[in-house]
Amino acid sequence: MQPSGQLHLGNYFGSMHPNMEWMGKAESSFYFIVDLHALTTVQNPDDLRRFRRDALLDYLACGLDPEKATVFFQSDVPEHCELAWILSTVTPMGLLERAVSYKEKVEKGIAATVGLFTYPVLMAADILLYDTTVVPVGKDQKQHVEMTRDIAMKFNHTFGETFVIPEPQIQEAVAVVPGTDGQKMSKSYGNTIPLFGAEKAIEKAIMGIVTDSKGPSDPKDPETCTIYRIHKLLLPPKEAETLAEEYRAGIPYGEAKKRLAQTYKDFFAPMRAKRETLLAKPSLLDDIAAQGAAKARAVASRTMERAREATGLSGKAK
Numbered sequence: 001m002q003p004s005g006q007l008h009l010g011n012y013f014g015s016m017h018p019n020m021e022w023m024g025k026a027e028s029s030f031y032f033i034v035d036l037h038a039l040t041t042v043q044n045p046d047d048l049r050r051f052r053r054d055a056l057l058d059y060l061a062c063g064l065d066p067e068k069a070t071v072f073f074q075s076d077v078p079e080h081c082e083l084a085w086i087l088s089t090v091t092p093m094g095l096l097e098r099a100v101s102y103k104e105k106v107e108k109g110i111a112a113t114v115g116l117f118t119y120p121v122l123m124a125a126d127i128l129l130y131d132t133t134v135v136p137v138g139k140d141q142k143q144h145v146e147m148t149r150d151i152a153m154k155f156n157h158t159f160g161e162t163f164v165i166p167e168p169q170i171q172e173a174v175a176v177v178p179g180t181d182g183q184k185m186s187k188s189y190g191n192t193i194p195l196f197g198a199e200k201a202i203e204k205a206i207m208g209i210v211t212d213s214k215g216p217s218d219p220k221d222p223e224t225c226t227i228y229r230i231h232k233l234l235l236p237p238k239e240a241e242t243l244a245e246e247y248r249a250g251i252p253y254g255e256a257k258k259r260l261a262q263t264y265k266d267f268f269a270p271m272r273a274k275r276e277t278l279l280a281k282p283s284l285l286d287d288i289a290a291q292g293a294a295k296a297r298a299v300a301s302r303t304m305e306r307a308r309e310a311t312g313l314s315g316k317a318k
C-alpha cells in the first residue's frame, strides 16, 4: 500500500477491496504501508508523515483488521533494506533495465534516481522476507512479481535453497473504475472522486461527471453512462438493475448525479465514522503499527538469518 496521497474510488474497488478479501483466508497475511518506496516520489517530510498516517487510517477504516492480518509500516522493519542490498548483489542489471514501470515513471517526470531504478529489488525483499506463496496484484504489477521470482531463483541457485518462490495472483476480475471524465480514474488525470475528505469536494466531483447532451427525459444507455457505471459499483446487483431501468426510461442527469451522491455518502458513512474515531485516538494507531511491526519482524528476522547464513555473513568460519 503506497502512502502517496488521497485515496480515490478506483483505489478502493481496484485494490483495497480485492486485497482485503485475502485477510483471514490465507494462513497468514501481511499488509504494509511501503513508506520506503514512497520516498522515491514524496520528498517533503510533512507530506510523508501525513500520507503514512492517512494510509493506515484509510485502510483500517475500510476494514483492514489487525487481528486477522499483520499490519505495519515497511520502514519499521529494517530487514527490508538489509535484504534488498543482499538481493541487489545477485540481481542482473539487465533485469532492472527491462522494467517497464521505471521507464513509465521517468517519462511522467519522476526523478531518475538509483532508488527508483532498484525499486523492484526492494519489492523483492518485501515479498521474500515473509516466505510469501501468493502475491495478489493488478496486471500492472505482474512484472514485479516475476522479477522477484527471478531474483529469488538466482539467489537460491547461487547460495542454496533459501527463499520460497512466490506466485503472482492476477486479479483479472477487478473492474477498471471510470473517472469523472469517463477515462480510467487516476490521480494523474485529475478525474478522481475521493474516498474520504470534505463531503463538499466529493459532491463537487460527482456533480462534475461528464455526460452527453441527452435531454432530461430522453432514454439513456446505462452501460455507456459514466454516472451509472460508477453508481453500479456501490449497489447490490438487484438494485443496480432497477436503477438501469430508470436510465432506460429516461432519468435526468442532474437527478442521477444527486442519487449517486447520496448512495456514495451512505456507502462510505460507516467507514468515514470509523476513520473519525481512529483519528481521535493517535495512540491507538501507534499501538497498532508497533504491534504489527513486532509481528512482522519476528518473521522477517528469521528469513534474514537464513539469508545471512546462506551467504556467509553469519556462521562459523571453517
Ligand code: ADP
Pocket: 002, 010, 011, 012, 013, 014, 015, 138, 140, 175, 176, 177, 178, 179, 184, 185, 186, 187, 188
Ligand atoms: P493512480 O492511477 O491514481 O495513481 P495508483 O497507481 O496509485 O493510482 O493505484 C493504486 C492501486 O489502485 C493499484 O493497484 C491500481 O491498480 C488501483 N487502481 C487505481 N486506479 C484504478 C481504477 N480506476 N480502477 C481500478 N483500479 C485502480
